[in-house]
Amino acid sequence: MSSDAHGSALDRIPQQAVNPGREQGVWLTRYLKHRFGRGESESSAAGAPASRHQTLVDQIRDYAIFMLDPDGRVATWNAGAERIKGYTAEEIIGSSYATFFSPDARREGRPDDILRRAVDHGVVRDVGIRVRKDGSEFYAEATITALRDGRGLLQGFAKVTRDVTDKVAQERALVAAQQRFARSFEKAPIGMALCDFQGRITEANEALGVLLGRSCEELGGLSLSDLDHPADAGPAERVRRRLLEAKGDVSFETRLLHATGRTVWAQVAAAMLHEDDGSVEQLLVQVLDISEQRRVKDLLAHQAVHDPLTGLPNRLLMLDRIEHAFGRCKRQPDCIAALLFIDLDRFKPINDTLGHDAGDQVLLTVARRLATCVRPGDTVARLGGDEFTILCEGLDDSTVAEMIAARAREGIEQPMVVAGRTVYVGASVGIALCCNPPDSPASLLADADAAMYEAKARGHGGVVTYSREMRSQATSRIELETRLREGIERDEFVVVYQPQFDLNTGLAVGVEALLRWRQDPNGELVAPGSFIPLAEETGLIIPIGRRVLERACGDLAGWCADHPDMPPLRMSVNLSAAQFLDEELAVMVDQIISSAGVDPTLLELEVTESVLMRDAGATLNTLLALKGRGVRLAIDDFGTGYSSLAYLQRFPVDILKIDRAFVEGLGRRTGSGALIGAMVSMGQALGMTVVAEGIETAGELQELKDLGCDVGQGFHLGRPQPLDSLSQVLGAAAPSGAGSAKTAP
Ligand code: C2E
Ligand code: MG
Numbered sequence: 211m212s213s214d215a216h217g218s219a220l221d222r223i224p225q226q227a228v229n230p231g232r233e234q235g236v237w238l239t240r241y242l243k244h245r246f247g248r249g250e251s252e253s254s255a256a257g258a259p260a261s262r263h264q265t266l267v268d269q270i271r272d273y274a275i276f277m278l279d280p281d282g283r284v285a286t287w288n289a290g291a292e293r294i295k296g297y298t299a300e301e302i303i304g305s306s307y308a309t310f311f312s313p314d315a316r317r318e319g320r321p322d323d324i325l326r327r328a329v330d331h332g333v334v335r336d337v338g339i340r341v342r343k344d345g346s347e348f349y350a351e352a353t354i355t356a357l358r359d360g361r362g363l364l365q366g367f368a369k370v371t372r373d374v375t376d377k378v379a380q381e382r383a384l385v386a387a388q389q390r391f392a393r394s395f396e397k398a399p400i401g402m403a404l405c406d407f408q409g410r411i412t413e414a415n416e417a418l419g420v421l422l423g424r425s426c427e428e429l430g431g432l433s434l435s436d437l438d439h440p441a442d443a444g445p446a447e448r449v450r451r452r453l454l455e456a457k458g459d460v461s462f463e464t465r466l467l468h469a470t471g472r473t474v475w476a477q478v479a480a481a482m483l484h485e486d487d488g489s490v491e492q493l494l495v496q497v498l499d500i501s502e503q504r505r506v507k508d509l510l511a512h513q514a515v516h517d518p519l520t521g522l523p524n525r526l527l528m529l530d531r532i533e534h535a536f537g538r539c540k541r542q543p544d545c546i547a548a549l550l551f552i553d554l555d556r557f558k559p560i561n562d563t564l565g566h567d568a569g570d571q572v573l574l575t576v577a578r579r580l581a582t583c584v585r586p587g588d589t590v591a592r593l594g595g596d597e598f599t600i601l602c603e604g605l606d607d608s609t610v611a612e613m614i615a616a617r618a619r620e621g622i623e624q625p626m627v628v629a630g631r632t633v634y635v636g637a638s639v640g641i642a643l644c645c646n647p648p649d650s651p652a653s654l655l656a657d658a659d660a661a662m663y664e665a666k667a668r669g670h671g672g673v674v675t676y677s678r679e680m681r682s683q684a685t686s687r688i689e690l691e692t693r694l695r696e697g698i699e700r701d702e703f704v705v706v707y708q709p710q711f712d713l714n715t716g717l718a719v720g721v722e723a724l725l726r727w728r729q730d731p732n733g734e735l736v737a738p739g740s741f742i743p744l745a746e747e748t749g750l751i752i753p754i755g756r757r758v759l760e761r762a763c764g765d766l767a768g769w770c771a772d773h774p775d776m777p778p779l780r781m782s783v784n785l786s787a788a789q790f791l792d793e794e795l796a797v798m799v800d801q802i803i804s805s806a807g808v809d810p811t812l813l814e815l816e817v818t819e820s821v822l823m824r825d826a827g828a829t830l831n832t833l834l835a836l837k838g839r840g841v842r843l844a845i846d847d848f849g850t851g852y853s854s855l856a857y858l859q860r861f862p863v864d865i866l867k868i869d870r871a872f873v874e875g876l877g878r879r880t881g882s883g884a885l886i887g888a889m890v891s892m893g894q895a896l897g898m899t900v901v902a903e904g905i906e907t908a909g910e911l912q913e914l915k916d917l918g919c920d921v922g923q924g925f926h927l928g929r930p931q932p933l934d935s936l937s938q939v940l941g942a943a944a945p946s947g948a949g950s951a952k953t954a955p
């Protein structure tokens with residue numbers, strides 16, 4: 211609320227004008243002219259009749275114009291005063307002008323105070339709350355002029371008042387808005403700066419300071435371009451240009467430089483703040499730190515095309531690289547690109563028996579070794595599981611691809627130490643050349659895969675280059691799955707039995723049920739090695755395994771019924787790991803045993819070491835459930851996994867079947883005998899019956915007997931065949947004298 215003196219101007223008001231008598235119209239006209247700068251010229255106004263001026267003043271409706279006597283009583287009153295204050299002239303003339311103030315203001319002596327100031331300064335401007343006749347309040351802007359006669363004696367006051375309630379409300383709203391903006395600006399959680407159009411920062415908030423590692427004052431002296439990341443071409447300039455082009459607000463992601471030199475990824479939004487005339491007053495720049503989002507986004511983008519374990523490119527990225535290689539082959543027809551498809555050999559037993567952490571270690575080691583045997587431009591990728599690929603570009607001829615494959619294999623075959631053990635893995639490699647690009651990157655991958663399968667089929671550790679015939683073999687895997695399903699429906703699976711002999715007495719003690727597939731009614735029986743892996747992969751082993759168990763139990767029941775005089779026959783049935791994961795296994799075994807009506811103690815179920823290593827807790831429960839039904843349990847192919855007898859001890863296992871590979875070495879490999887001897891004595895010490903598999907010669911048989919092995923099985927003693935044709939063998943001792951009573955041939 212300001213007040214200002216206009217003493218000099220008022221001094222020029224003629225004497226009669228300050229006389230509030232008859233002449234009031236004249237002086238008011240002059241006063242108004244002086245105060246508001248409108249109306250007639252002084253000369254013409256001076257000659258105008260007083261009634262005209264009176265009428266003029268009376269008719270002004272936007273201003274309350276009235277006079278007070280020296281004591282502050284209302285002396286004159288115009289239409290504007292009546293409109294603004296609500297009193298008629300009759301009602302108010304003679305009353306104190308304090309009537310227009312609130313009781314509080316009156317108590318504080320405000321009306322007198324204003325008049326006193328007018329007396330002191332000549333003219334006083336006052337803005338404050340006044341009260342209308344109806345009691346309502348309004349904001350008034352008043353100019354009070356002290357009127358003096360020629361000798362300087364106070365004659366009264368002239369008062370011109372305007373209702374400025376709306377204006378005050380607007381001003382207050384503006385101030386409040388400015389305060390709100392200032393508070394939001396200062397306390398905003400995102401960085402904010404006000405800049406001139408040249409990008410010079412005029413004000414910056416605390417958050418921007420924190421974001422860039424500088425104080426607000428420091429930022430105040432900088433330009434937007436000082437915050438640019440050196441690697442980028444002037445984001446600050448971009449703000450300016452984009453604003454000009456967009457003619458509105460802009461928003462974009464950019465890199466800024468932290469005071470420490472680190473990169474800050476930011477979402478920058480800039481808006482032009484306009485003056486009323488449309489010119490750009492300043493820029494409001496908002497900066498949000500998105501470094502974390504950016505890191506996550508980059509990470510996700512990286513993860514989408516990389517293998518999380520090894521960090522190598524994944525299949526998606528590899529397919530993209532192959533696509534590029536195709537382009538290069540087209541541009542440079544002399545250049546050859548080769549895709550090597552690598553599948554590890556002997557990886558599964560490590561993963562199954564030493565655990566997934568050990569498996570991961572092997573994969574990491576392989577990834578590192580592969581990375582060292584390629585040239586800088588080549589791409590090594592992991593497709594998943596134990597499958598890796600290498601894309602080699604710019605080769606002069608295809609033999610280079612074979613050399614790289616050989617190098618990769620050599621690298622992989624070096625011993626590795628994982629989980630405190632030395633393990634050995636190998637690799638089978640398929641090569642597909644892209645000198646004559648096939649239809650798509652995926653088909654090149656399929657070709658290399660087919661070549662790898664061929665390498666596997668020819669024996670572990672080979673390298674094979676793709677040829678057209680291999681594609682049909684690859685397709686045949688899909689066909690094989692279809693055929694397996696048809697085989698189950700058509701009941702094409704049969705079971706043959708291989709006899710087992712007590713090596714002490716030479717008497718047959720049992721048979722192992724072995725699965726065969728009669729694909730063609732007159733054709734040969736197909737051995738399980740060619741279809742069990744796929745059946746396990748596809749889960750078809752579950753219905754097939756059930757069929758085997760039903761058949762074996764049915765045949766055992768029939769045998770027992772047909773040969774009541776013969777000693778009871780033990781029946782061994784193989785279970786695959788997939789069947790073992792089936793929670794219903796024990797229930798299924800129960801059902802089959804009871805519906806066949808066989809003595810459960812005659813049934814033996816064979817599992818491999820890997821089953822026991824997988825999930826010890828769950829496995830133990832299933833084994834105990836089976837044991838609870840009287841079934842005996844055997845560990846098959848012992849020695850091929852990475853388990854130890856000390857580990858197996860915790861499972862309720864009755865029989866230990868030493869893998870054929872150890873028996874094969876007897877008499878040929880030094881130490882084989884000692885190894886089997888150790889297995890036999892340890893197995894027996896743990897209360898297990900020890901069975902040797904794959905006895906092919908009399909020499910092997912003899913040695914096993916000498917080593918104290920309990921039971922033997924092998925082509926030398928009896929080949930797998932239908933149960934009926936075994937009646938002679940089962941009723942007698944082993945043909946080549948398995949028992950100690952017999953002499954070796
Ligand atoms: P396994 O359980 O170790 O069975 C012994 C395998 O060795 C059989 O091969 C048998 O024919 C073969 N064999 C026996 N004596 C000799 C010998 O003196 N020399 C040689 N070289 N081999 C001998 P088969 O029948 O081809 O079965 C291979 C594997 O397939 C089995 O090994 C077993 O792991 C699996 N298998 C067989 N039948 C079934 C089944 O019904 N279910 C499941 N899950 N797996 C089965
Ligand atoms: Mg077996």
Ligand code: MG
Binds near residue numbers: 846869870903
């Ligand atoms: Mg076996």
